[in-house]
Amino acid sequence: MKPKFLEVIDINKKFENINALKNVSLNVSKGEVICIIGPSGCGKSTLLRTVNWLTPPDSGKVILKGEIIGSATGKLTFEQNRSLNEFRARIGMVFQQFNVWPHLNALENVVRAQIVVRKRMRDEAEKKAIKILNEVGLKDKIDEWPDNLSGGQKQRLAIARSLAMDPILMLLDEPTSALDPELIGEVLSVLRNLVNEGMTMLIVTHELGFASKFGDKIVFMDAGEIIESGPPNTILKSPKTERLKLFLEKLSLTSL
Amino acid sequence: MKFDISYIFDALPRLLEGALITLQVAILGFCFSIILATFITIAKTSFNSRIFNGFIAFYISFIRGTPLLVQIFLIYYVLPVFGLNLAPFPAGILAITLNSAAFVIEILRGGLASVPKGQFEAAKSLGISGYALWWKIILPQTFITSIPPLVNEFTMVLKATALLSVITVVELMRVSQQIYSANYHPVEVLSATFIIYFLMCFVVSRSSVFLEQRFKVKRA
Numbered sequence: 001m002k003p004k005f006l007e008v009i010d011i012n013k014k015f016e017n018i019n020a021l022k023n024v025s026l027n028v029s030k031g032e033v034i035c036i037i038g039p040s041g042c043g044k045s046t047l048l049r050t051v052n053w054l055t056p057p058d059s060g061k062v063i064l065k066g067e068i069i070g071s072a073t074g075k076l077t078f079e080q081n082r083s084l085n086e087f088r089a090r091i092g093m094v095f096q097q098f099n100v101w102p103h104l105n106a107l108e109n110v111v112r113a114q115i116v117v118r119k120r121m122r123d124e125a126e127k128k129a130i131k132i133l134n135e136v137g138l139k140d141k142i143d144e145w146p147d148n149l150s151g152g153q154k155q156r157l158a159i160a161r162s163l164a165m166d167p168i169l170m171l172l173d174e175p176t177s178a179l180d181p182e183l184i185g186e187v188l189s190v191l192r193n194l195v196n197e198g199m200t201m202l203i204v205t206h207e208l209g210f211a212s213k214f215g216d217k218i219v220f221m222d223a224g225e226i227i228e229s230g231p232p233n234t235i236l237k238s239p240k241t242e243r244l245k246l247f248l249e250k251l252s253l254t255s256l
Numbered sequence: 257m258k259f260d261i262s263y264i265f266d267a268l269p270r271l272l273e274g275a276l277i278t279l280q281v282a283i284l285g286f287c288f289s290i291i292l293a294t295f296i297t298i299a300k301t302s303f304n305s306r307i308f309n310g311f312i313a314f315y316i317s318f319i320r321g322t323p324l325l326v327q328i329f330l331i332y333y334v335l336p337v338f339g340l341n342l343a344p345f346p347a348g349i350l351a352i353t354l355n356s357a358a359f360v361i362e363i364l365r366g367g368l369a370s371v372p373k374g375q376f377e378a379a380k381s382l383g384i385s386g387y388a389l390w391w392k393i394i395l396p397q398t399f400i401t402s403i404p405p406l407v408n409e410f411t412m413v414l415k416a417t418a419l420l421s422v423i424t425v426v427e428l429m430r431v432s433q434q435i436y437s438a439n440y441h442p443v444e445v446l447s448a449t450f451i452i453y454f455l456m457c458f459v460v461s462r463s464s465v466f467l468e469q470r471f472k473v474k475r476a
Contacts, residue, residue: 054377081385089383099378103396113382116392158378165382 004063005030005200006169011050011060013043013224020046021057022224028169031198035211035232038221039247044204047221048171051202052091053084064091064169089117092162096174098154100146106133106157107142110164118165125164132160136190152183156190163194170194172203208251212236220244263444267435271445274431275452281345281427282414285352289413290406292353293360297368297398298390312361319358325419327351332423348420348427356413363409367402368394400471407464411457418453428452 006028013021020043028034036044049055051062053070061071069087070076076084101109110129114120120128133142136156146154155175162170175191176184188210194201195214205211211218212232219229222243228235239245300309319327328351335342342350371394379385379393399406421430432449436442 052381054381085383085385087383088381091381093378093381095374095378097372097374099372099374101375101378101393101397103400112392113379113384116388117383161378162382171381 004028005032005065006051007061007063008047008051009061009063011047011057011062013046013050013055013057019224021050024060024221024224024226026219026226028200028202030200032216033195033199033201033203033214034217034219035215036202036204036219036221037206037208037211037247038227039250042221043224044221045173048173048202048204051169051171052088052093054093085117089113089165090168092159092165092167092170094155094158094162094170094172094175096177098151098158098178100149100154100157100161102146104146105142106138106144106146106149109146109157110161113161114164128164129160132163133157135193136160136163137186150183151179152186155179155187159187159190159194168200170199170201172201172205174204174206176205176207206251208236220247222247259443260441261444263439263441264448267432267439267445267448270431270435271428271448271452274426274428275456277345277425278414278417278427278429279456281348281352281417281420281425282410285349285417286356286410286413288349288353289356289360292357293364294395296357296361297364300365301368316358316361319355324351324355324416325422327355328419328423344420344423344425347423348417348425351420352413352416355416356409359409359412360406363402363405364398366405367398370401371397403467403471404464407461407467411460414457414460415453 004027006026008024008026008028011021011024013019024043024047026034026047036047038044046055050057050060051069053062056070062069064087067087070080070084101112104112107126107129110133111122111125114125114128115122118125130139130142133139136159138153138156138160141149141153141157146157149157159175172191176187179187184207188207191201191203191210192214203211203215215232217229218232218235220227220235220239220243227241228239228244235244236248239248296312300312328348331351331354332342332344332347335347375393375397376389379389384393417425417427418429420427421433424430426434428449432445436445439445
């Protein structure tokens with residue numbers, strides 16, 4: 001049997017007394033775009049962060065292309081840490097707060113990890129960085145410092161930084177939630193290009209419009225569990241559970 | 257007794273030699289202190305061990321809770337009891353290093369606290385860890401925000417070296433004492449000493465403005 005692309009198996013995570021994730025499992029095929037929605041505090045960000053082990057779960061497994069990213073709990077050994085870093089280098093992550101590095105200019109933000117992790121030569125890394133910055137529409141901001149960029153530009157820089165590592169999977173944690181409304185479009189259009197290129201993506205988002213148009217699957221979470229999942233049309237048009245109905249009603253109320 | 261400026265001119269060459277030693281002790285001591293404090297800061301954050309952090313907290317409160325003069329005597333006169341005989345110059349540097357490191361650790365703690373957690377996470381999510389995570393991503397940000405308190409700490413170190421005269425490090429203060437106890441003109445000699453110390457500290461504290469500007473210009 002051909003191994004699945006990404007398998008998240010029986011993830012459990014507790015913070016203090018709160019069950020952030022309860023036996024969450026998720027399968028992702030190559031090229032699939034999965035949008036995770038749900039009320040705040042439902043564990044959707046935590047789920048995303050367990051995939052690259054940024055938040056190690058208490059139990060469960062994550063398997064990428066048949067290889068286990070992590071199932072060990074507690075302190076990792078030196079070897080485990082090294083293999084974890086190799087996995088992380090292949091999994092891009094984009095954060096709500098951008099987290100671009102303020103002490104490096106735009107070009108250097110995209111170059112740094114290529115040199116440190118991928119061991120590329122500087123020439124090669126710069127060439128690649130310029131190409132990708134061009135693709136996300138930051139061609140004229142190459143020498144700019146992050147402090148002088150708008151939110152949308154910072155987020156596109158953060159996406160470029162991930163793409164420079166040639167990721168096979170992208171994790172996006174509310175990529176547009178910290179942006180002014182008029183800046184959301186420029187980030188979504190970069191993501192749209194990624195979808196069209198066939199990138200496998202897990203997106204935590206509140207942009208239902210984007211989710212219904214570009215998502216292959218929508219996963220609705222509440223209180224640390226996956227309540228419903230399926231194609232956007234089914235999920236958004238005919239919700240089966242009361243909780244999803246309520247959530248969608250609230251969203252459409254706020255968007256009025 | 258009238259103020260005779262010629263004594264200043266006579267003393268100046270030797271005073272400047274002393275000032276050079278002062279600078280050497282201060283710079284070496286401060287560099288070692290920054291290196292030591294940086295490693296301790298990394299270890300504190302990475303291991304997050306209660307025993308280690310407790311030990312460092314104890315060390316800091318010990319250094320801050322006792323006079324530097326006593327610490328200097330301790331290193332110069334008590335270490336030989338345990339078989340560690342240090343000449344005045346290295347003993348002085350050791351005293352300055354151990355003293356200043358306690359303060360630099362606290363300065364870096366503040367600088368590190370101003371680096372958002374997301375900066376670590378972004379680096380980790382790209383596969384950057386360990387040495388590169390600190391050296392390429394976290395420490396540069398920590399040090400940039402710590403420039404003003406670090407420069408301030410260096411002026412404190414520069415002034416503190418005068419205390420090393422008591423263990424016969426032939427720095428500015430010691431030279432000054434030697435000269436006026438020979439020529440009986442403390443007013444002139446001490447005035448000159450005073451001004452040399454002031455000029456050195458003034459240049460150093462102005463450099464803070466320069467360094468801040470330099471890193472601000474890069475980012476503005």
